[in-house]
Amino acid sequence: MHKTSWMTSDILGRLNANAGMLLLRSLWEYCPEHMFIVRVEGPADFVIEAMNSTRQAMLGDETACIGKRIEQLLPPPMCHGVIANLHRCAECGSPIRYEEKGGYVDRHGACQQGHWQTLLVPITNQEGRVTHLFGVSRDMSQLPEQPVGASPESKEFERRVHERTAELVAANEHLTHLATHDCLTDTYNRRYLQELAELELRRASRYEQSLCLMMLDIDYFKKINDSEGHLAGDEALRCVAHTILATVRECDLVGRYGGDEFLILMPETTADGAREIAERLRRTLTQTSRFTVSIGIACLAPTDHFVVDLIHRADTMLLQAKRNGRNRIECAA
Numbered sequence: 001m002h003k004t005s006w007m008t009s010d011i012l013g014r015l016n017a018n019a020g021m022l023l024l025r026s027l028w029e030y031c032p033e034h035m036f037i038v039r040v041e042g043p044a045d046f047v048i049e050a051m052n053s054t055r056q057a058m059l060g061d062e063t064a065c066i067g068k069r070i071e072q073l074l075p076p077p078m079c080h081g082v083i084a085n086l087h088r089c090a091e092c093g094s095p096i097r098y099e100e101k102g103g104y105v106d107r108h109g110a111c112q113q114g115h116w117q118t119l120l121v122p123i124t125n126q127e128g129r130v131t132h133l134f135g136v137s138r139d140m141s142q143l144p145e146q147p148v149g150a151s152p153e154s155k156e157f158e159r160r161v162h163e164r165t166a167e168l169v170a171a172n173e174h175l176t177h178l179a180t181h182d183c184l185t186d187t188y189n190r191r192y193l194q195e196l197a198e199l200e201l202r203r204a205s206r207y208e209q210s211l212c213l214m215m216l217d218i219d220y221f222k223k224i225n226d227s228e229g230h231l232a233g234d235e236a237l238r239c240v241a242h243t244i245l246a247t248v249r250e251c252d253l254v255g256r257y258g259g260d261e262f263l264i265l266m267p268e269t270t271a272d273g274a275r276e277i278a279e280r281l282r283r284t285l286t287q288t289s290r291f292t293v294s295i296g297i298a299c300l301a302p303t304d305h306f307v308v309d310l311i312h313r314a315d316t317m318l319l320q321a322k323r324n325g326r327n328r329i330e331c332a333a
């Protein structure tokens with residue numbers, strides 16, 4: 001059997017007239033918010049036509065309110081602000097929200113200060129003219145008071161939250177660094193460098209910019225390990241990495257590809273520019289350390305779709321540099 005569901009956005013459309021009236025009546029009578037209907041008499045002329053019991057409890061019963069103009073019910077300047085908003089809603093013909101604060105006279109004739117948040121909804125006749133406005137006001141002064149000054153306990157709690165957040169941010173940054181860098185040389189690790197390089201390749205291809213990749217290998221590195229031990233080998237790797245980072249531009253990407261091989265990706269760099277940087281690097285290492293390096297360079301070609309295409313050519317050039325005697329540079333372009 002088909003069951004009627006209330007879980008629909010068109011609930012009013014599914015109710016018959018009687019059920020609809022009952023729903024509206026329940027809302028009107030039991031809703032704790034202040035509800036009212038005003039009749040639009042003119043651009044700045046609004047007459048109270050109905051008020052729910054919550055509103056009457058504040059301003060006075062029906063006989064004291066119904067049929068009165070806004071300025072007869074609320075003192076200035078409060079009435080001016082309310083009338084301006086009623087006018088705005090009638091003019092634009094769509095719901096508006098506003099907040100109002102000010103003094104009013106309660107049902108016992110005493111002056112009170114109020115603070116409301118109001119939603120106004122226009123009601124139109126068959127010709128589409130706004131004849132009435134329906135309002136729902138929330139009494140903000142009835143909401144629990146916000147603490148003016150935080151208690152010592154909440155201040156301490158807040159301080160600890162800040163402290164803990166800072167610790168977590170620092171731990172997160174440290175983990176990210178570990179996941180993206182080579183722990184020995186502090187250059188990018190192979191996986192992350194390749195990720196970044198793919199983005200650079202796509203950018204360079206799209207904007208038809210030049211891009212070069214350098215692959216560098218320490219000459220006779222195995223001998224250092226074998227004759228002086230692996231710690232000396234590690235030190236050699238750190239020394240070369242440090243020299244690379246000090247020589248290339250900040251926007252160049254430097255990473256350890258494996259063993260004693262490094263990759264340097266140089267955005268917006270032509271073959272001549274890459275050769276110049278490679279030569280500077282080779283010379284600096286020869287002058288400042290006991291290590292020499294061989295370097296292979298590949299430049300972005302229109303047929304390159306992935307970084308491995310560039311890596312492959314740079315690797316071939318590096319092999320050629322080794323074969324041609326080491327401590328030298330070979331470029332594919």
Ligand SMILES: Nc1nc2c(ncn2[C@@H]2O[C@H](COP(=O)(O)OP(=O)(O)OP(=O)(O)O)[C@@H](O)[C@H]2O)c(=O)[nH]1
Binds near residue numbers: 184222223232234
């Ligand atoms: N100390 C150290 N050695 C490493 C590390 N990773 C790889 N190696 C060593 O690096 C050496 C790689 O040497 P190769 O590049 O094959 O040979 P090479 O002696 O540099 O010779 P050429 O490249 O032909 O000049 C091997 O001995 C590896 O064990 C590392 O993290 N630390």
